[in-house]
Amino acid sequence: MATTASTRRQFLTLLGLSAVSVGCGAATGAPSGKGQTRTLRYQGWAGQVTVAELAADLGYLEDVKLEWVGNTISGPQDIQSAATGQVDFGGAFNGAVVKLAANNAPIKAVISYYGADRHAYNGFYVLEDSAVRSPRDLLGKKVGMNTLGGHSEALLDIYLRRKGLSDAEIDEVEPLVVPPVNTEQALRQKQIDVAVLGGMLRDKALEKGGIRPLFTDHQLLGSFSAGTYVMTNRFLQQNPDTARVFVTGVGRALDWSRSTPREEVVARMTDIVNRRRRNEDPAPLKYWRSYGVAEAGGRITGKELQLWIDWLAERGDIDKNQVRPADLFTNDFNEAGRGSARPAATTKGS
Template sequence: MLKRSILNRVSLFLSLILLVGTVALAGCGSQATVKTEEDKPKFVNGRLTKEFHIKAPTLQDFNEIIIADQKGFFKEVGIVIDYTGVVPAGLMAQSVIRGDNNLFNSGHPITIANARESGAKIKIVTHSMWDDSDPDKVHITWMTKADGKINSPQDLVGKKIAMNSLGGCAELLTLEFLRQNGITKDKVTIVTMPDKQQEQALKQGLVDVAALHNVYQKAARNHGGVKVLSTSYDIGKGAGNGPASGLAIRAFSDDFIKEYPDVVKAYIAADIKAQHWINDNYDEALQIAADYLKIDVKDMAGNVYPPDNYIDEKKISFWITLMENNGFAQPGTIKVSDLYTNELNPYYTGELK
């Protein structure tokens, strides 16, 4: 009995020690959380008070992020971009929600609208490029064989159209082009393949039309043997806004925005600076991007950007209207204001001029 009593006392003593230790650790944990919260970088006088690393998918074509990085604009605001590897366009939103990446750095309002409709909490924080009538700066070009029989939209009936993916900009703008010309989707066959494979597939007769993004259409034009059927700018113009047809966006998850609002501010500041710099120094920007991507500058095409410093809701609404008109969304189901925020844009709030 004595032994059992002693054992019970020892056991109780050890339990108390463990309990006190647990409470102490919990207290330390709470203090650590507070310290971490206090230690987060703040956006002060146009830059972060502490360097912050943003994870982002590796870039494969012209992008203002390349310029912001290479010109030191991210460094100026205290941001380092850590590239994580190539992420397919259709998986980028999921990679941001999972935390594999922080930045959604390639896509359009349709991408974010689709992601949010699927339950992904992700939001646009700034615009990127927009469309242009210049063949070297256009978003997408629909090409056919130079000696082929497709010379007008009506010639597309019964033909195969290649595009990089379904549910994104290429499909939406293709369907809008068909709609504008009185052709229904069931009159054509859509074939998905990467842009870089489409030129060869077109010339081999595997497809009749290639929907090529800017770098790939520039190379195809240089190689010869192709002709232009239409462009995203012209399709957008037919829908009421040529430049908006190329509107790209940059986004973060709702969780990241809530956790690091000042980092988002700094990111926007650097990105917008790069956009204006490209507009003012386009040829130099093209060379920088070509060197970075290891592409011959003669095959390099770029983008131009809106003069605005913050998001124009009308340009996002343009995409939602296209979605509604082409069966991607039921009218009224997507609330445009839910897709974006200007509240962390330091130009919008007046923190920067």
Template sequence: MTFPFRALSTALTTVVATSASAEEVTLRYLASQGGLSAHELAQELGYFEGTGITLENLGYATGGPESLIALAGGSVDIGSAATAAVLNSIAGGNDFVAAYPSNGINDEVQSIFYVLEDSPIHGVEDLPGRTVAVNTLGAHLDYTVREALHSASLPEDAANLIVVPGPQLEQVLRAGQVDVAAFGYWQTTFEGAARQTGGLRPIFDDTDVLGDIAGGFVVLRRDWVEAHPDAAHDFVDASAKALDYARKNPEETREILARALEERGENPEVAQYFRGYGVREGGLPVERDIQFWIDVLEREGQVAPGQLAAKDILLVTGDDASVTN
């Protein structure tokens, strides 16, 4: 099926106008502590007005895999996870499409691996046998550690990964319960607060390992997109526009984030450390964002060669007017 999406290769300036008879759809999702997804920001900015789209927050996800499980089971309509987790889920039989990059990693926005200042750990070569705190297993930080070890010619399972929620990462590191705390690119608020307190030292970040790339994706079920093509278009359009808004208006975005966190009963003070979403201008992906991880999964034997293709997974890209599925 070909979705008649208009080209989105340049910075979006308007959301496509829709008629008063636009289909009414409710998209349920799980939020992430300490941050706002681009579709949540789009809602705060009023970008869904006139589209018939309503967003409904059903609570929090501890990590991307939980979000994808909820999406596969029909509990939510929007999922969000690291690219590798999305691909594993699709390879496992879930018919998802990548709607837009939830975040990217670059020189301004990245996942940073911290140790205590007096730690004997100074780089990836020191990770074997060490305990690394990540927000969840099977997602971005997990695969970043594996890829970092592989790049250093070390066994990919040489480090011990344990799950620690984002708000507790700093605490467990300072208490000596873990050797390394990994603050994801989507956790810049928690990372900024920890860095401000002092006494920590970064040893590497994910751009050292992966380069500039989309870190994860917001995903939809393919059958939902086929049933609601106009709503799918408007959802991507508004979210991409919100990503551009955040890049151009960082201070205003931090103010919106602080207000949203306070309304959710979270600490609004961490909003000052939000560094942005790290995505390209235009808010849309390129095929390398997906293909890099397909190549990794094929190398590890987790998917068969040719089993997955980026063009079949991406709903729309920054240089394509339409996507055929």
């Protein structure tokens, strides 16, 4: 798992999709003949309730059904599955979406589904007595995260660059893939030096004590929508009504989660996990605070994509003129949040 200079400079290449592979892989799940599919295949996250799953439980997806095909621990893998037609929508951090689009994947971002605010954020944590207290202390150290080429590696890279480390120095910091449920344990057993923890897993670890943050993505970039759901262009063309119901329903669920007392949101999520019978522990859900999406209804502004276009171009991973935000997303299928300001970033009862 060791990271080399070459691997660093080929950030996000685990997406590994050529124009040929994705161009002929835009299977959509749409039925043959007349009519539009009313079933959307997707991947979930163990022990979590995605906003799409919440929307379905709230009845916001109307007659559109979700078909769970398994779990993922990687946003890049999830949108790769969407681009190749294994699922009908997938979600990842926006840098991965930009990179995938730059590789000529026929996808479109349709709604933001997670982000960072004062409740929902990813932190880079070390043990309380760790000697790691500054960016340069990370040289030669191992940083455990859920996947390479995703949100966490991007934020680590931005942090190190903003603190003045050179490319050669950054290459000395070693990102490692560690399943989220094992990351805290790996840190406490000193198998890694830094653990990236977010949401329920973060708060559960902080409750135990003995760890402290080196930095968080919210401290680094402020409140921002970090990831979007994507669908293939072909799916959107063949199933516009289904896409509209889905995207709008997800947007309504985001707004519901903001305006509803936190205890009620947590209770509903716990009930969802118990009813779906996937052999999961619902206990960590009590730590849920927010999905962190910055805009009302999850609507996309373009700035959350431009951030990563500029950054990837600066690194030499893409040509700055290769992609434009306007070509990467659409709000045409989202009837939620139109003409309204984003509700407060806190949930009632938090």
